[in-house]
Amino acid sequence: VSEPVQAAQLGERVTAALRHFLAGRRAGLAELSADLVPAADAIIDYVLGAGKRMRPAFAYWGWRGAGRPDCDAAVTAAASLELLHACALMHDDVMDGSETRRGQPSLHRRFAALHDAAGWGGSPDGFGTSAAILLGDLCLIWSFAMLRGCGLDEAAVHRGMPVYDQMCTEVTAGQYLDVLAQAQRATAVETALGVIRLKTAKYTVERPLHLGGTLAGGDPALTAAYTAYGLPVGEAFQLRDDVLGVYGDPAVTGKPAGDDLREGKRTVLVALAAERADTGQRALLDRLLGDPALSADGVAALRKMIAGTGALAEVERMIAERVAAGTSALDAAPIDPAAGRALCELAVAATARAG
């Protein structure tokens, strides 16, 4: 029944499942009020427009890893994670005041621009913020509905829901810890690693695999193997993101150069640099990190300083170590061989990317 499903092809099937689900939701909103149609279209643009579909890929291969055949219902279940992720991004951009996302204006900026162009009353920014909060809430609500109605049998959905619930709780808790760490200007490497474990490693890799495996009725040994693979690979994914947030090419990442520096993100890379900095380097870091008006020269100075402490090389070493640990955990695991190969390729693709 099953044949190897290539990554690109899977991504297209995920997008098709989202397109189908969201068309139904758009019709539902249109029935309530014609004024809701632009809001539905904004969600559709946002969700279908871009994205690496990482979480659906891990959820899908989590299902396949249990030895279950390819099927559209599993793809739909996996695709529901993309709606949760849309909520996380919309709310995150409001919290960070981010102007752009994936190379486009962020959702709250889009609605602020709409308000401005229409010449409505009150504050455009306030309207943009409200719209992004509410559209994010809708995406979160709909992610539950999409998973529930994925087409797998009731018993499977019933098994999967607690995993999904835990995943939603963890990513939200991780976001809160991240906001708290920024506020407390935490510089400990351990704090930064704790945040990325919840916010990324569990959320992006481990829990999607658990969800797919649990929907498939996989046993505890499979769950344990997914953890042994997922946590290090997920950490490596975020560490790559942290490196790209400082050293990435804006043309590839879709974000302004050095955006994380301007935002003052407390990443592992920054924490390592702070730990290893001499007095002069530390003074530079304290002065420039989190400066919203940070210039191109300032970005260049911080890049040089962070590399100069050895923090960049250390993070690259940590990435390589984690990818090796994660992929070697697959060797002895009770995972379907085709899924094992796909997970090995995903680990490399997720951590060697340029954007």
Added chain:
Amino acid sequence: VSEPVQAAQLGERVTAALRHFLAGRRAGLAELSADLVPAADAIIDYVLGAGKRMRPAFAYWGWRGAGRPDCDAAVTAAASLELLHACALMHDDVMDGSETRRGQPSLHRRFAALHDAAGWGGSPDGFGTSAAILLGDLCLIWSFAMLRGCGLDEAAVHRGMPVYDQMCTEVTAGQYLDVLAQAQRATAVETALGVIRLKTAKYTVERPLHLGGTLAGGDPALTAAYTAYGLPVGEAFQLRDDVLGVYGDPAVTGKPAGDDLREGKRTVLVALAAERADTGQRALLDRLLGDPALSADGVAALRKMIAGTGALAEVERMIAERVAAGTSALDAAPIDPAAGRALCELAVAATARAG
């Protein structure tokens, strides 16, 4: 098996169910990180602290109306609506920039004060906003989990979930339409009535009744009766809220006098006043409505003007008409008699209150 459950007693059982559920969630967050405990405690304070428990009451009596006996699982299912409501209030207060809720500082103000007192870095307001968005998200996620794990059998939960999903979608869509109406400075009575139908009538009364009735396995005639009762009673509930937002006693409502006027809310009361105003009255309304610095004298002038147009008396007439229509819909309906009496009392209590 069943005996009449008094309103106060039901409210206490709802609170007890929430206390029990949230204690489990607090323990779950504490396991993830000790830094999450204050966030869990803030949610617990917020949810257990106050509230009329209106939506759980309607959901509970929706269950009983189908002839099903009192049971703790039905109370727990009903209580889950209070977590959805907590999300709506937390996010609403961020969007409106409200300083207070139920006589206490709003959640985002509480976290801003915490940030301020701790002397953390960055903006206290930004931290407060982020915390309120994320804690609201957690409440929304947890409401699904509480309903799913309420203790009713799987088939009942499976029946109820689409109703719950629709309810969540409608209230969020209604909030968006409300924000849009404020931005567009909409003054049409029809627009204001459309918003309160989604935002309040369906959300506060009709859908909770449908949820309870559907969990109980009620038939389409019961659902239709709940709509015939729920929509007018729900509209009357919001119309009472609108009157209290302008004429309410701060000591009873927990909100500053004339708060809705200061916020510039586009209520049915205001829309009627605008429609009936003469040139001078209209100029006063346009000048003062939505002025964030509106003085006590300004509030008094607007109160007098709105009553002077006859809008206040008209809204009182609309409330009475809707309560009569809703309660008379109960007479011929296939509803358990004890539940019918309770719904009649609830309609009066919800629309004759002073705060």
